[in-house]
Amino acid sequence: MTSRRGFLKIAAAASMAVPAIARAQGAGRVVVVGGGFAGATAARTLKKLEPGLVVTLVEPDATFIACPFSNDVIVGLRDLKQQEFGYDKVAAAGVTLARTTASAVDPAAKTVALQDGTKLAYDRLVLAPGVDLNWSGLPGYTEAAAEKMPHAWKAGPQTTLLRRQLEAMDDGGLVVISAPANPYRCPPGPYERASLIAWYLKTKKPKSKLLLLDAKDVFSKQRLFQNAWAALYPDIVEWVSLSSGGKVTSIDPATLTFVTDFASHKAAVANVIPPQKAGAIAQQAGVADRTGWCPVEPFSFESTLQPGIHVIGDAAIMGGMPKSAFAANAQAKVCAAAIVARLAGRTAPEPRLINTCYSLVAPDYGISVAGVYKPDKGQLIDIPGAGGTSPLDADAAFRSDEARYAESWFRTITAETFG
Ligand SMILES: Cc1cc2nc3c(=O)[nH]c(=O)nc-3n(C[C@H](O)[C@H](O)[C@H](O)COP(=O)(O)OP(=O)(O)OC[C@H]3O[C@@H](n4cnc5c(N)ncnc54)[C@H](O)[C@@H]3O)c2cc1C
Numbered sequence: 294m295t296s297r298r299g300f301l302k303i304a305a306a307a308s309m310a311v312p313a314i315a316r317a318q319g320a321g322r323v324v325v326v327g328g329g330f331a332g333a334t335a336a337r338t339l340k341k342l343e344p345g346l347v348v349t350l351v352e353p354d355a356t357f358i359a360c361p362f363s364n365d366v367i368v369g370l371r372d373l374k375q376q377e378f379g380y381d382k383v384a385a386a387g388v389t390l391a392r393t394t395a396s397a398v399d400p401a402a403k404t405v406a407l408q409d410g411t412k413l414a415y416d417r418l419v420l421a422p423g424v425d426l427n428w429s430g431l432p433g434y435t436e437a438a439a440e441k442m443p444h445a446w447k448a449g450p451q452t453t454l455l456r457r458q459l460e461a462m463d464d465g466g467l468v469v470i471s472a473p474a475n476p477y478r479c480p481p482g483p484y485e486r487a488s489l490i491a492w493y494l495k496t497k498k499p500k501s502k503l504l505l506l507d508a509k510d511v512f513s514k515q516r517l518f519q520n521a522w523a524a525l526y527p528d529i530v531e532w533v534s535l536s537s538g539g540k541v542t543s544i545d546p547a548t549l550t551f552v553t554d555f556a557s558h559k560a561a562v563a564n565v566i567p568p569q570k571a572g573a574i575a576q577q578a579g580v581a582d583r584t585g586w587c588p589v590e591p592f593s594f595e596s597t598l599q600p601g602i603h604v605i606g607d608a609a610i611m612g613g614m615p616k617s618a619f620a621a622n623a624q625a626k627v628c629a630a631a632i633v634a635r636l637a638g639r640t641a642p643e644p645r646l647i648n649t650c651y652s653l654v655a656p657d658y659g660i661s662v663a664g665v666y667k668p669d670k671g672q673l674i675d676i677p678g679a680g681g682t683s684p685l686d687a688d689a690a691f692r693s694d695e696a697r698y699a700e701s702w703f704r705t706i707t708a709e710t711f712g
Pocket residue numbers: 326327328329330331332351352353354357359360361362363364393394395396421422423424445446447478479482572573574605606607608616617618619620621649650651652
């Protein structure tokens with residue numbers, strides 16, 4: 294991480310150099326790579342704050358498929374179509390869409406090469422490629438294995454595959470989920486998935502069981518989840534922590550088997566949530582470090598490894614801030630405001646960022662965690678006492694309200710991101 298002094302040096306150099314470029318080019322050129330929660334928000338916010346900017350969003354897919362609420366799709370509570378969002382309103386906001394993949398960044402020349410053969414020059418580059426699954430992180434788990442043991446950690450065909458497998462499973466089958474060590478996309482996601490699959494089993498295939506093998510001893514909203522499992526699914530869910538031997542060391546796709554240091558578990562339906570890393574373009578651009586993630590400073594999310602390149606969303610290491618759609622959207626707004634300020638020769642104000650993550654443990658039973666974050670010593674830290682989780686002793690009406698708030702949150706965040 295850049296020290297505060299190092300950051301000020303970079304910021305000062307940038308604020309001296311950039312206005313000259315901005316004057317020569319008009320308001321400036323910003324290229325955003327990745328049209329997910331982080332990238333689409335950043336592109337729209339940049340145009341909103343400074344209509345004179347030339348903003349190009351590079352994204353190969355015509356339709357974005359959102360992960361939040363995809364666990365509902367897996368258990369038949371929702372249709373995958375409800376997860377789909379287009380880019381018409383992003384284009385209507387004045388953002389130029391490049392419907393292709395960014396294949397290489399040249400930080401010295403300040404250009405991005407696209408798969409369609411064109412090259413885009415930028416004054417500032419925002420990388421928001423999300424995560425790649427780390428195919429070398431779990432022996433036996435390959436792209437081919439994922440067709441038998443889906444991850445469903447990128448919404449789309451994988452989500453549908455896991456749903457079909459659950460539907461086809463006989464009553465009495467064993468569903469096994471493996472959760473990775475931190476950091477990874479959506480810390481409460483595996484536990485929400487386990488809860489909703491347990492609800493599906495309880496209501497549709499009551500003789501079945503769910504085993505959750507974990508590479509951690511502690512996880513997000515843990516007491517809330519565990520209390521709910523004890524109350525709602527006592528004979529269905531079994532969670533095996535790291536210290537109880539839950540870490541999966543290899544996978545055998547031929548037999549749908551998870552291997553740990555102590556045992557082998559053969560599944561009827563196997564969901565492997567593998568280790569992850571920042572999207573490939575971040576590795577290529579030299580903004581990812583040896584952890585596979587991208588260190589950034591917390592005022593504008595500029596890379597500490599490559600000046601002029603900002604990294605937002607899941608790809609970035611964000612101190613205490615989790616990898617969530619809410620966080621990606623919040624970081625994108627702060628990043629866009631900081632870029633506009635710098636291109637105009639101003640200093641961006643110190644930001645405060647919020648994250649809230651809702652999880653469903655049953656269709657009418659929601660729980661949440663919220664945090665507020667501020668820069669401190671080159672990181673974003675959680676402001677003590679500013680956030681919290683749902684109460685442990687809430688009644689059914691409170692849980693039901695939280696389930697409804699979760700749905701309104703999804704409508705709001707997707708409208709804020711895609712228009
Ligand atoms: C099961 C599940 C449930 C979740 N539930 C929640 C929830 O309830 N609340 C919440 O806040 N978060 C939730 N999340 C997390 C959330 O989905 C992610 O944190 C969020 O999508 C991160 O946004 P992003 O923009 O960084 O990445 P993404 O949304 O993944 O977007 C990345 C985009 O970049 C594009 N891209 C990648 N590489 C390139 C390239 N080289 N060139 C051009 N484009 C490229 C991709 O096509 C993609 O469109 C959940 C995740 C999962 C898996």
